[in-house]
Amino acid sequence: MTGEFAFRGVVRTAAAVLVVAALLALGSLLPASNPLSVSPFVVTLAGKYLAYAMLALAVDLVWGFVGILTLGHAAFFALGGYAMGMYLVREIGARGVYGNPDLPDFMVFLSWKSLPWYWWGSDHVLVAAVLVLAVPGALAALFGWLAFRSRVGGVYLSIITQALTYALMLAFFQNGLGFGGNNGLTDFKDVLGFDLHQPGTRAGLLIISALVLAGAMLATRALVGGRFGRLLIAVRDAQSRTRFLGYRPDQVKLLVWVASALIAAVGGALYVLQVGIINPGEFAPANSIESVIWVAVGGRGTLSGAVIGAVLVNLGKTLFTAWLPELWLYGLGALFIATTLFLPQGLVGLGRHINRRRDEVTPEVTRPAGDAA
Amino acid sequence: MSGEALLELRGVSVTFDGFRAINDLSLSLRQGEMRAIVGPNGAGKTTMMDIITGKTRPDTGVVRFAGHDLTKRDEAAIARLGIGRKFQKPTVFEALSVRDNLLLSLKGLRSPFALLLARETAEEAGRIDALLGITRLAPHARVQAGGLSHGQKQWLEIGMLLGQEPQLLLVDEPVAGMTDAETMATADLLRDINRTRSVVVVEHDMEFVRALGVGVTVLHEGSVLAEGALEAVSADPRVIDVYLGR
Numbered sequence: 016m017t018g019e020f021a022f023r024g025v026v027r028t029a030a031a032v033l034v035v036a037a038l039l040a041l042g043s044l045l046p047a048s049n050p051l052s053v054s055p056f057v058v059t060l061a062g063k064y065l066a067y068a069m070l071a072l073a074v075d076l077v078w079g080f081v082g083i084l085t086l087g088h089a090a091f092f093a094l095g096g097y098a099m100g101m102y103l104v105r106e107i108g109a110r111g112v113y114g115n116p117d118l119p120d121f122m123v124f125l126s127w128k129s130l131p132w133y134w135w136g137s138d139h140v141l142v143a144a145v146l147v148l149a150v151p152g153a154l155a156a157l158f159g160w161l162a163f164r165s166r167v168g169g170v171y172l173s174i175i176t177q178a179l180t181y182a183l184m185l186a187f188f189q190n191g192l193g194f195g196g197n198n199g200l201t202d203f204k205d206v207l208g209f210d211l212h213q214p215g216t217r218a219g220l221l222i223i224s225a226l227v228l229a230g231a232m233l234a235t236r237a238l239v240g241g242r243f244g245r246l247l248i249a250v251r252d253a254q255s256r257t258r259f260l261g262y263r264p265d266q267v268k269l270l271v272w273v274a275s276a277l278i279a280a281v282g283g284a285l286y287v288l289q290v291g292i293i294n295p296g297e298f299a300p301a302n303s304i305e306s307v308i309w310v311a312v313g314g315r316g317t318l319s320g321a322v323i324g325a326v327l328v329n330l331g332k333t334l335f336t337a338w339l340p341e342l343w344l345y346g347l348g349a350l351f352i353a354t355t356l357f358l359p360q361g362l363v364g365l366g367r368h369i370n371r372r373r374d375e376v377t378p379e380v381t382r383p384a385g386d387a388a
Numbered sequence: 389m390s391g392e393a394l395l396e397l398r399g400v401s402v403t404f405d406g407f408r409a410i411n412d413l414s415l416s417l418r419q420g421e422m423r424a425i426v427g428p429n430g431a432g433k434t435t436m437m438d439i440i441t442g443k444t445r446p447d448t449g450v451v452r453f454a455g456h457d458l459t460k461r462d463e464a465a466i467a468r469l470g471i472g473r474k475f476q477k478p479t480v481f482e483a484l485s486v487r488d489n490l491l492l493s494l495k496g497l498r499s500p501f502a503l504l505l506a507r508e509t510a511e512e513a514g515r516i517d518a519l520l521g522i523t524r525l526a527p528h529a530r531v532q533a534g535g536l537s538h539g540q541k542q543w544l545e546i547g548m549l550l551g552q553e554p555q556l557l558l559v560d561e562p563v564a565g566m567t568d569a570e571t572m573a574t575a576d577l578l579r580d581i582n583r584t585r586s587v588v589v590v591e592h593d594m595e596f597v598r599a600l601g602v603g604v605t606v607l608h609e610g611s612v613l614a615e616g617a618l619e620a621v622s623a624d625p626r627v628i629d630v631y632l633g634r
Contacts, residue, residue: 243503249481256479261467267500
């Protein structure tokens with residue numbers, strides 16, 4: 016079966032993401048009287064889904080292809096978001112409630128006199144861009160190096176990833192840490208001089224999100240499609256066999272783990288740009304678990320399934336919580352159970368199954384005669 | 389350079405939770421030799437393999453291979469020195485095709501960064517084709533390894549060992565679960581491999597050991613009980629005692 020490595024669906028899904036994002040962005044620029052007009056709310060919502068899709072892609076890369084069931088990936092997403100949030104807070108400048116040109120509002124409120132050292136440079140967009148990648152990347156590298164070197168795996172590793180994101184959540188709730196405590200970072204005004212509340216800016220951010228997501232999908236596809244991807248599957252299914260062949264699975268996992276954290280971090284940065292707030296709640300363990308559900312629903316180990324699952328489940332969440340808010344968590348739980356029981360390969364797996372059944376009607380009739388061996 | 393020890397274990401002991409799995413074991417294998425290791429369950433055969441391949445560290449003793457101290461190296465480093473290991477239960481990459489299993493086994497690229505950019509070369513394709521021929525798996529090259537029969541998986545794993553081009557092969561119960569015909573074909577294959585490489589075979593099946601026609605080491609309670617030709621060893625009263633469980 017060569018299908019596992021073809022990933023034809025990835026290109027199609029990436030193209031669909033781009034087309035839908037472009038249509039929504041264009042629609043939002045039409046006057047409200049036009050029947051094809053799209054409300055800015057929908058544009059922001061779509062941008063949020065695409066940011067979540069980045070997180071799902073990151074989870075699928077480690078869970079689907081190297082078998083690391085991460086239950087803490089939202090930590091990297093939130094750290095990327097905070098790094099972007101720091102830059103956006105600094106761009107507010109003297110337009111804050113307190114009108115202090117040097118300090119963000121929450122620091123003035125806490126009677127701080129100067130910026131903590133780790134905020135230096137956060138007003139430069141390039142520094143912010145580096146921080147978005149470097150902080151989650153460094154944390155992932157340290158965590159992965161320690162965990163994989165000690166051969167921690169399976170459910171133990173899952174539990175440690177939960178602990179990691181939970182510890183970060185508690186830390187970020189502290190006012191003294193210097194990231195706005197439980198309020199987090201918000202009230203952003205503009206990015207690179209573009210007003211974040213203008214429909215044009217929002218449309219642009221949606222397009223950028225779609226381009227970044229499509230790029231990340233093609234990059235991960237290249238990563239898992241070649242010989243390296245076969246080694247990932249080998250490590251996932253028979254780790255000790257790879258060791259006795261002379262490979263070092265800890266190095267392989269570390270490389271993919273860090274790459275995955277970087278994808279999640281970029282997703283977090285895009286999220287904050289469009290949603291306009293980042294607070295410690297983003298580190299909540301439930302967020303990481305939800306991202307695993309998105310991947311399971313869409314189809315683990317397919318890349319396109321991660322994106323489809325993230326968008327569909329979040330769309331469902333938006334509709335469901337408006338309709339029957341108190342029942343959403345039950346609905347999500349039921350969805351996960353139903354997927355596990357009836358669709359082990361998710362929606363993408365279901366689609367492939369249907370395609371295969373359709374394609375193989377004739378061969379199945381003729382095969383047994385020639386295939387006695 | 390026949391006659392010189394390729395693999396040497398001297399005074400090796402290892403204890404798990406107070407249980408002495410290997411007890412002052414000494415064993416030496418010449419370059420180019422094939423040796424069968426037999427012994428009842430719990431004699432320490434698999435633990436000995438674990439020690440040689442770096443999975444288990446001995447508490448005391450010397451383990452040397454071609455001049456290298458193996459007790460200071462991990463599994464990957466030992467594999468790269470030229471020791472290949474076949475597990476008792478056939479262990480192949482079931483989700484990958486037979487061909488991809490062999491591709492990953494080929495001696496050469498081992499760094500994950502090198503693999504990122506690697507493309508299969510014509511030389512590699514030739515090596516894979518040769519391995520497919522040796523293991524009689526050419527018709528199944530594109531099949532997922534998980535779909536092979538038990539005996540075919542055993543052969544694929546041996547093929548992967550050969551892909552590593554090791555100097556020494558450690559083969560743990562290669563014919564368990566095989567038909568008689570497959571067992572004899574496997575004996576032929578191992579004898580063939582032994583023309584260019586040293587081999588250690590752990591096996592219960594005495595017919596198979598007889599077919600190999602090689603020197604036998606009997607392990608019991610973690611140390612060597614007897615060593616020599618199969619006829620001499622099986623006539624040894626201590627060996628008979630151990631096997632009859634007296």
